[in-house]
Amino acid sequence: MGAKQVIEISGAGPAGLAAAMAVRAAGQHALVYEKRADVGTRFHGDFQGLENWTTQGDVLVELASLGINTDFEHIPIHKVVSFDPAGAIKTVRSELPMFYLVRRGSHPGSLDYALKDQALAAGAEIRFSSPASHLPNGGVVAEGPRRADAIVAGYLFDTDMADGIYVAISEELAPLGYAYLLINQGLGTLAVCVFKDFHNERIYVERSIGFFEKHVSLHMLNPRRFGGTGNFSLPQSVRKGNILYAGEAAGSQDPLFGFGIRWALLTGAAAGRALATGNPSQYDQVFKHRIRPYQQTAAANRWLYEHLGNRGYSFALRRFPDGGDVRDRMNRSCAPRWWKRALYHLAASQRVEPILDLHADCDCTWCRCERHMSPPPA
Numbered sequence: 010m011g012a013k014q015v016i017e018i019s020g021a022g023p024a025g026l027a028a029a030m031a032v033r034a035a036g037q038h039a040l041v042y043e044k045r046a047d048v049g050t051r052f053h054g055d056f057q058g059l060e061n062w063t064t065q066g067d068v069l070v071e072l073a074s075l076g077i078n079t080d081f082e083h084i085p086i087h088k089v090v091s092f093d094p095a096g097a098i099k100t101v102r103s104e105l106p107m108f109y110l111v112r113r114g115s116h117p118g119s120l121d122y123a124l125k126d127q128a129l130a131a132g133a134e135i136r137f138s139s140p141a142s143h144l145p146n147g148g149v150v151a152e153g154p155r156r157a158d159a160i161v162a163g164y165l166f167d168t169d170m171a172d173g174i175y176v177a178i179s180e181e182l183a184p185l186g187y188a189y190l191l192i193n194q195g196l197g198t199l200a201v202c203v204f205k206d207f208h209n210e211r212i213y214v215e216r217s218i219g220f221f222e223k224h225v226s227l228h229m230l231n232p233r234r235f236g237g238t239g240n241f242s243l244p245q246s247v248r249k250g251n252i253l254y255a256g257e258a259a260g261s262q263d264p265l266f267g268f269g270i271r272w273a274l275l276t277g278a279a280a281g282r283a284l285a286t287g288n289p290s291q292y293d294q295v296f297k298h299r300i301r302p303y304q305q306t307a308a309a310n311r312w313l314y315e316h317l318g319n320r321g322y323s324f325a326l327r328r329f330p331d332g333g334d335v336r337d338r339m340n341r342s343c344a345p346r347w348w349k350r351a352l353y354h355l356a357a358s359q360r361v362e363p364i365l366d367l368h369a370d371c372d373c374t375w376c377r378c379e380r381h382m383s384p385p386p387a
């Protein structure tokens with residue numbers, strides 16, 4: 010039997026850890042470099058959604074097919090209360106979960122912690138506090154976002170509110186994005202996801218607090234600030250020879266609403282498998298057929314969304330039929346279509362380069378200095 014090949018991976022986020030597990034499943038040695046002292050330190054215990062609408066099948070089944078266990082906390086969400094800019098309410102429901110609520114961070118039960126445990130149990134080696142500057146022998150680059158196309162900013166808090174999922178769409182609260190409030194078992198995450206005017210993030214957060222106080226009696230105890238960035242660039246290629254880019258390092262994000270976890274796991278696993286089986290070009294095929302068409306569709310949907318404005322948001326929400334299944338509706342709108350592809354190319358040709366991450370000295374969420382962030386939970 011030949012010696013095991015060492016496949017190097019930079020970044021121990023969902024993409025890098027999924028890559029490591031795929032490498033181990035193919036019988037090769039996975040060596041992961043992580044620049045931080047632990048996994049999940051980019052996050053702070055916030056709730057995030059593992060989306061379950063882009064395919065008809067359940068995301069948890071897809072993860073199992075990639076060799077990823079779902080032994081992290083994941084709460085199925087079937088109901089979301091949404092608000093239009095005027096505060097009009099529409100409750101949307103789905104028979105199958107729209108998404109699964111997960112927590113991000115370094116603590117037990119978080120997605121990141123569970124993936125780390127799985128990768129270690131599979132025999133992967135993770136070197137913490139070890140930034141990788143380059144991978145001379147090839148490998149998987151899974152280092153997360155490289156620039157800020159959108160930012161998320163808000164608060165984590167304790168609360169005595171009942172569980173609930175709330176979304177508000179309004180240019181006054183979150184330009185070109187949305188504000189969200191996620192409550193589960195006495196823990197809350199309130200944030201705005203904005204796609205422009207990053208400098209005024211605090212104003213949007215404060216307005217959103219006021220909005221949710223008025224409409225759902227938001228009650229925050231022990232609030233801690235948090236935030237982060239998202240990268241939505243759709244590169245022409247995700248491979249440079251034997252170096253494969255995965256997760257947000259490859260721009261693998263949902264450009265419409267910023268749901269990147271599923272894409273990170275999917276691309277990471279595909280990249281790891283392709284390298285471990287000695288067939289890196291296989292990754293191009295996965296990207297071309299499974300990833301890119303959905304990303305182009307999401308980018309086209311974003312273009313449409315950005316042209317709606319407050320009136321358009323209200324109109325769209327009003328038009329949504331009471332009693333309809335929102336997951337079915339979202340699934341249809343995410344399905345690749347020729348006209349969405351055409352729209353994507355039109356939108357891409359008009360695209361203005363987003364602001365890059367900037368000053369080491371400021372405390373904006375989007376510069377990534379992270380000085381104002383709350384520490385990860387114990």
Ligand SMILES: Cc1cc2nc3c(=O)[nH]c(=O)nc-3n(C[C@H](O)[C@H](O)[C@H](O)COP(=O)(O)OP(=O)(O)OC[C@H]3O[C@@H](n4cnc5c(N)ncnc54)[C@H](O)[C@@H]3O)c2cc1C
Binds near residue numbers: 021024060142270
């Ligand atoms: C506040 C916030 C809320 C979000 N909400 C959602 C949501 O609800 N649903 C959803 O699906 N997505 C959400 N996202 C996006 C999602 O979290 C990311 O898309 C996902 O984590 C990307 O995974 P990744 O593995 O590509 O990158 P990351 O999770 O960023 O992991 C990259 C890792 O690489 C490490 N690293 C970086 N550079 C180096 C280097 N040179 N050497 C070694 N290691 C390095 C980093 O320390 C990090 O651990 C959110 C993002 C933010 C910021």
